[in-house]
Amino acid sequence: MYCVQCEQSNKGGCAVKVGSCGKSATVADMQDVLLRLMQGVSAYADRAAAKGARDEQVDAFTPHAWFTTLTNVNFDAGRFDALITQALAMRERAKACAIAAGADLSDLPEPATWNPGANAEEWAAAAPFAAIQRFMDRDGPSITGLRNLILYGLKGTAAYSEHARVLGHEEAAICAEFHRISAFLAADPTDMAALIAQSLAVGAMNLKVMELLDAANTTRFGHPEVTMVRMTPVAGKALLVSGHDMGDLEAILQQTQGKGINVYTHGELMPANAYPGLKKYAHLVGNYGGAWQDQQRDFDAFPGAIVMTSNCLINPEIKGYGDRIFTAGPVGWAGIPHLTDHDFAPAIACALAQPGFAADAPEQRVPAGFARNTVMGVADTLLDMIGKGDVKNLFLIGGCDGARPGRNYFHDLAVATPKDSLVLTLGCGKFRFNREDMGDIKGVPRVLDMGQCNDAFSAIQVAMAVAGALGCGVNDLPLHYAISWFEQKATAVLLTMLHLGIKKIHLGPTLPQFLTPEVLGVLVENFDIRPTGEAKEDLARMLEAA
Template identity: 80%
Template sequence: MYCVQCEQSNKGGCAAKIGSCGKTAQVAELQDVLLRVLQGVSVYADRAAAKSARDAMVDAFTPHAWFTTLTNVNFDDTRFVPLIARALSMRERARLLAEAAGADLSALPEPALWNPGTTPSELAAAAPFAAIQRFVDRDGPSIVGLRNLILYGLKGTAAYGEHARVLGFEEDAISAEFHRIAAFLATDPTDVDALLGHALAIGALNLKVMELLDAANTGRFGHPEPTAVRMTPRAGKCLLVSGHDMGDLEAILQQTEGTGIHVYTHGELLAANAYPGLKKYPHLAGNYGGAWQDQQRDFDAFPGAIVMTSNCLINPNLKGYSGRIFTAGPVGWKGLPHLVDHDFAPAVACALAQPGFAEDAPEQTITIGFARNTVMGVADTLLGMIGKGEVKNLFLIGGCDGARPGRNYFHDLAMATPKDSLVLTLGCGKFRFNREDLGAINGIPRVLDIGQCNDAYSAIRIATAVAEALNVGVNDLPLHYAISWFEQKATAVLLTMLHLGLRRIHLGPTLPQFLTPEVLGILIAKFDIRRTGDAHDDLAHMLEAA
């Protein structure tokens, strides 16, 4: 097993038998095979697109299949075997489409022709041909590192695209561009400039995907609005929903109406409590627990049923809740019941069978819901505060949290920011400091929770609008970035920031193994990426730059 895709990988890749995340070598190998076949799917889809031909079934399958390979999503080898078989059938479907359209099918790269088989034994024998280590040995770690920057950026973009797709939002142009970049990757490119160019193309694509997801979420549930969310439980039966999928949360709220079950969000679903179309359900009781890495403690203490709708899942067998946790969508763990077609009846029945909370806990709340529509609604006030010097700096502090040492950096940085500054935050990284009281400026909270990691789109819209109003470039704003790195959605967001030309991004605390010293050096030279260090030293440098 050789896996370098996230911060949990270290020392040249994960252990030989099992990853830090709990992924087995068998699952890692099947994911490698699936990704290689999916690149072949995109080769044919891209050539068909050149002749204005597309297939909605291929386009719908692609982001879901890529999503299953993200960190902490699907650990179930029995799900990957049929998924690979379906990918092979989709590749053939795309091939026939391209052939019928009169596309050029010459000089096809290996992933378009490779046949790994469909049985577990055939796939095990084929796995070395798709393994990352094969390409490292052949082409060197830096070239493969740049390819992985594209591969993992595509994974993150696919995840956001799948979140939008399940809400009914798709765009042909987005699918076509995804296939184009994946088809480029299928050629095993070695040109550094071409690799960097395609990495930035993913950034541009991911911006469009996040815009689409924003439209999907706000179109279905309304624009987030400032909301005081209860962070402590109420007495009664309970069901906890974790992940990112608001469509699943809506279905669960609908299917628990009148049952007496209180529904709680966990992790990045905290943001759902600010959407009018979701918070209208009176039994959406608030949020329970913190970021994803705390789930084993949170889930074990939660006296009800649990549903995982997307990343990030941690081994449920190490604690006592494996009998009351369910997976949905791309998520899987061997032995856990998997719910399909938005039918959450088993989870509802489980919640009713559990004891629930015996009494109300003392009420504690935090205020969320400062997405672009809210902030732009007070843009004149904000600009006035900047013009008067009442707000001198803006900090974007957030991203993907994790369990490794050093992540208190983001708490320490937020706490140290000057009192005449605002802190924009998103992703699960905000749980490091979102219960702290940093005060307010003229009635505006200093900490503005924008939402989920994909709500980086809101942050970008806010920053560009402020820059335009002040008639300066975004990099001329007193806006500082401290991004908590972890997995592939973070890769996609980072590439979007680089595509937009944002500079001086502090990134850390630990970078994934695929960012070799050479690759990191390229990013530092071209984009002024900065490693996080001491929070107070970094803050001093940020304020000097302003």
Template identity: 85%
Template sequence: MYCVQCEQSNKGGCATKVGSCGKTADVADMQDILLRLMLGVSVYADRAARLGARDPEVDAFTPYAWFTTLTNVNFDQSRFTVLIARALDMREKAKACAQAVDADLSELPEPATWNPGLTQSELVAAAPFAAIQRFMDRDGPSIVGLRNLILYGLKGTAAYSEHARVLGKEEATIHAEFHRICAFLGGDPTDTEALLAEALAIGALNLKVMELLDGANTTRFGHPEVTMVRMTPIAGKAILVSGHDMGDLEAILQQSEGQGINVYTHGELLPANAYPVLKKYKHLVGNYGGAWQDQQKDFAAFPGAIVMTSNCLINPEIRGYQDRIFTAGPVGWNGLPHIENHAFAPAIACALALPGFAEDAPEKRIPAGFARNTVMGVAETLLDMIKQGDVKNLFLIGGCDGARPGRNYFHDLAVATPQDSLILTLGCGKFRFNREELGTINGIPRVLDMGQCNDAYSAIQVAVAVAGALGCDVNDLPLHYGISWFEQKATAVLLTMLHLGLKKIHLGPTLPQFLTPEVLGILVDNFDIRPTGDVREDLARMLEAA
């Protein structure tokens, strides 16, 4: 085991025995093996795609398999044994697809032919061949760091792609580009410029994927509307739905309707309360709890059933609620019941058997639903406010949250922003400050919740539109970035921002461990990335540049 893929890896270092997330060395090794095989799958799929051929089953399996390896998603070793066997089958299917169109299958990289076996002893022996530090002595930390930047960017992009796929949205060109970049990575490349170029290519791909997911969500659930979301519970039986998957949330609402159960969102599903198709379910009563890192406290206090639809899962056994939490989709924990095919009857039965909340808590609501359609609907008002000086600065503050004390930076930055500024926020980083009373400008809340982390697409569209209307480049806007980095989805979003040429991004609270000083130097030189520091100094620098 050697894991540096997220900020919590042994509190900022690398995990070699067990992850701070609770991931065991055996599970980490299985994930590495799975991904090495998936690179081989993509080698064949890429060569087939270049000749216009594809296998839909291979394309469907690919983002799902990658998603299971993200931080705090799947900890179930038995599931990875099955996934590895299926990856071997998918590699043969991709190979057959390539052979059917007479693709050139010469000079294949190692992942296309490597066979780790399927028995436990074989997989243990194979793990060193899939480890990310395998070529550290040969290639050096900077090359390995750039390859990891690509690897983790691909993971984040795959997760967003899977979210869209389960809602019925996928595109052959997106699958083909994903396979192409994977095939490149499968050759263990060592050219610095080529590696950086492919990292930015992931940013371009992720922008398309976020656009696809945005379309999937808005086509199915309508465009988010400004909504005052209740943040406190009411009396009655209860189900708590966490993660990102609004399709699972909709299925739970459909299957529990009329059964006297109140449904609450948690974490990154808070924005779901603003989608009109979901709002029509009267038993979707609001949000419970905060960001993912507080879930052990939140879940232990929740008197109902809990469903995890995607990341981020934390060990449920420590606080003793493992008998009432269910996993779905790519999520897994050894011993927890797993929901298949969106059939949530077990979770609903569990909720009916539990006491639920005995009484209403004092009502507390916060606004949500400021996605691109809402903001662009009042674009003229926003532009007038900027032109007249009512709004002098825009701040994009958000991203992944986490448990580090340094993450108070994002709360303190939001609170310190001038009263003549608007704050665009997304991801679970919003929970640092979204309950603060930061006031309004001309009746518009200063904090505009744009949605989930993938709704960075909305923020980008708003920024581009405002810049276009004002006749300037996005980098010339009084728009400042305080981005909270934690895991691989954040890596994909960061690469998208870099692909678009956005500069002066304050990133923190710590930088990814896989970014060596040399790699960081490349990003600083090209994009002026700035590690977060003292809030007052950073804010002064932002405002001075406006």
């Protein structure tokens, strides 16, 4: 087992029997095999696309398969057996599509013809062939690190694509571009310039995917509205929904209506409380708990059923809630009931059987819903405040949270920002400071919660609109970035920001292990990426440059 895809990996990678996340060596091996096969699928799909052909089943399966390999998503070896079987079948479908289209199938990359076997035992034996260590030994850490930058960026983009796809939004051009970059990766490229160029291509594609997901969410649920979200429980039966999937949340709200169950969001689903199509359900009573890394404490204390809809699952067996948690979508843990086809009846029955909250807790609320439509709706006011000097600086502080020491940096930076500045935040990094009373500027809250991690799209749109209105470039704005990196969705967002030419991003609290000093040097030279240091020193440097 060797894994460096997220901040939980041990120094030098998880060369152990069990990863820090709880992933077993068996699951890690199966994920490596699945991804190598999926690159083979893309090799055929890319050549078919060049002839104007596609297989819709292949395109639908691809983001889901990639999504299951993200950090803290699926730990169930049995599910990966099924996924590998499907991947082998999808590779044959993609091949048949390419042949039917008259595509040239000469000079295929290794993953297109690789035979890993036909069962779990044979796949386990073949796993070293697909493992990162093989490529580290063969091509060195810098080339492998750049390929991993693309690989993990594709994982993040696949997750956002899947979120949009399950809401009925997908685009053939995006599917084709995903296959193109995946097929590029399948050839095990070694040219550093080409690898950097394709990393930025992932960022460009991810921008389109985030736009697609934004359209999927707002078409289905309306544009977020400024909403004071309750953060404390109320008396009654309770069901907690975690992850990112608002379609699952909607189905749960529909299926619990009139049953006397209060529904709570958790983690990255907190922004769902601001969408009109979801907040209309009176029994969506607010948010419970904080960021994903605190879930074992939060879930153990929650007196109801829990549904995990997407990434951020932590071992549910070591606490007392293993008999009342359910998974859905790409998520899996061996022995935990997995719900399919949006049928949440087992979780609802479990919620009714649990005691629920005995009494209301003291009310506490935080503002949410400052997505692009809301902010752009008051663009004139914002520009006027900037022009008059009421707002001198903007800070984008957020991203993925995590458990390692050093993440209080983002809290310390946020609360230290000058009173004449606004803080835009998104992702679960907001939980570090979103309950702090940081005041307002002429009635505008200083902390503007823009939503989930994929709502980086909103932040980007706002930044570009402000720059356009002021007649300057984005890098000329008094806008400063402090991004908390954790896993692959954050990698995709970072690549999008680099694609847009955004510079001077403070990234931390630790840098990805797959970015070797040589690769980091290239990124620093081209984009002035800055590892986070001491919050006060970084803040002083940001303000000096403004």
